[in-house]
Amino acid sequence: MTQQDPQMGVEYNQQTNFEEVERVIMQISWLGQRQFMQLLDEERFHLTLPQFYTLLHLHQIADACKMSDLADATHQSAASLTGVVDRLLEKQLVERTRHPRDRRQVMVVVTPRGNTLIAEIKRARHEQMHSAFMHLHPDDIDTLLRLLDQVLLGMMRVLERADSGRWA
Amino acid sequence: MTQQDPQMGVEYNQQTNFEEVERVIMQISWLGQRQFMQLLDEERFHLTLPQFYTLLHLHQIADACKMSDLADATHQSAASLTGVVDRLLEKQLVERTRHPRDRRQVMVVVTPRGNTLIAEIKRARHEQMHSAFMHLHPDDIDTLLRLLDQVLLGMMRVLERADSGRWA
């Protein structure tokens, strides 16, 4: 599937593999999000992707978080986030409070109910993904993790550069 | 970042790394799609993610494709796809025709204009991603490609199984 013409030089191969990795990552992202979207749509969850990632972040930091930080962390605009949090609130998965000192800030926290739901979704997702990774050697898992961590780091660097570019 | 407690056994480590890979892939997918969404939103492109992936598939097969196949390939419902193709049509990136033998089928093809746009987007995406991969060793790129191909294959197997389950 990813074989190269043996007559091609090394540089061409590298260039091609480079583009192939991009392509495969794009495909995995698209397919993965679609599959996950369907999982989240099941009756027991009834969440959307933005709702899930928002709830996940609150679960991970396990503390109150102000709207603008939450928007940054989940890569959503503040305007969209308001609606997302509204819906999480209706489902009683989060709570909204005001910052005591600076009353402009709105703080959001997960409820126990929200934490439970995240745990259930993680389990379901784990089962779904298990069969996709099953065939990988344990050593390969380690390698994959190391490499993907580097890719993620690189992507976040791109983001920071774009952010600083705003006021350049 | 992904260190394990050395007192933990091998099995625990594997389990943990397994979950870590899931987590990192989810993060890369989410972050990647968000970044890409912003890129596609630029004036020169003005596409959405579903529009792009639909156009990309048509570009890749380089031939007419009927709606239901296009929906399968891009993991969208036929109903949503109708609207997506409508908008691609307005932008003159695709053309709709009827299958000559079976007039129920609607065939879609990319226009030259659509192919040009895909090429431009690929170049822009390449520049965006380049800095994320820059720090990876060429050997690592090879390894990453091999492993991600396996992951993608595994994910598609999950999909096929889910599909066959429909009429089980």
Added chain:
DNA sequence: ATGATATACTTAATCCTGTTGAATATCAAG
């Protein structure tokens, strides 16, 4: 203290896309 400016967030309007179920058109068979 007062008025200007900045910050944090919400609201409103519009578009895209997702879902479901019904509607339409076409084909294939009896």
Added chain:
DNA sequence: CTTGATATTCAACAGGATTAAGTATATCAT
């Protein structure tokens, strides 16, 4: 020519993205 299956679209609604404008609170200069 009905009957039933198939391919696609339509209609109605919800979520969420974007932009611009609006509200409330805070901060700072005078």
